[in-house]
Amino acid sequence: MKKIIENFQPLGGHAIVLFGYDDEQGVFYVSDRDHSTHPIRTPKGMIADNYHLVSYEQMKTARASSSRPFPANNKYLTFDFTNFHGINKICLLSAITAVCNKMLNPAAKLKGIYGIDKFSKEILKWTSFENTKMRVAGITNYFQISADGGTGGGIFRKMYGNFLIEAAELLDYSRIRVIGRQFLTLSDQWDNVADDMWKLSQSGQSELLNQISKKTIGLHDTEFELLSKLAQECAIGLLELQ
Incomplete structure (x- = not known):
């Protein structure tokens, strides 16, 4: 081999x-x-x-798949490390700022903060689904959110929270460390929604939809607040370094 x-x-x-x-x-x-x-x-x-x-x-x-929602279309990444340089505060703060901007101001309403809000509303439309379709929707979204399906909703927030905590040490910014810990709490809340999706996949009970929608609205509000605070802290940090 x-x-x-x-x-x-x-x-x-x-x-x-x-x-x-x-x-x-x-x-x-x-x-x-x-x-x-x-x-x-x-x-x-x-x-x-x-x-x-x-x-x-x-x-x-x-x-070569063109399947939705994100067609592969033979995409690949190449990395050029010719001008590699070590980590510095400006680099870290700029990278965090870019993530905040992408989440708070996504190119499409299906993504970022808007995507979370949209999902909280769309899931209420599932009441029209018959039992089998409801269960399929539950398991499909379970795998999109749970770590079982890859780096889903909860584990993404856990990874990013740990990154922020580590970055805070290098930046010597305690406020970013606090936000990182809040992202870890947020990750548990995403996992909780994934668990509800699992229950939906097993039962197909439409009664779960209102509960999931309310939790998802809460995720949207919390995430919007955390990202806004994080962007503000980064902006202050970059000004101090100028």
Whole structure:
């Protein structure tokens, strides 16, 4: 087996690690989230494996997929480290500011803060779904939010909260550390919504929709407040460094 390390986006919004290939068998060696140390919960039980064999043709089809919501279209990233320089305060604050701006002022209303608000309203329309469709909607959104589906809603906020806490040490800004800890709390709230989606996938009970919608509105409000405070702190920090 020839070993390589790459980061591919084989289908909309989902990244995997391709760590090797075998020309004789015509397969790629792929690592995904269902590792033996972190099995994924599904309606049919737990799934765990250390790697998958994906044929060249399957990968070609997936990479060229035009499926919504985020078509892969053979996208890939390249990195040029020619002008690499170490971490500094301006770099960190600028990066955090960019994230805040992207979340608070997304290019499309489906994304960022607006996407969370839109989802809180759209889910109420699911009352028209019959039971099977309701359960499918529940499990689909469970995997989009839960860590079982990848870096979903909760784990994203946990990762970013830990990043902010670490960044605060380098910046020596205690207020950013506080916001980082609040993001960790927010991550638990996202996980709670994911749990409700799991319950919906098991029961198909429309009574859960109002509860999920209210929790999602709360997530939107909390996240808007945290991102706004974070952007303000970064703006103050950048002014102080000028």
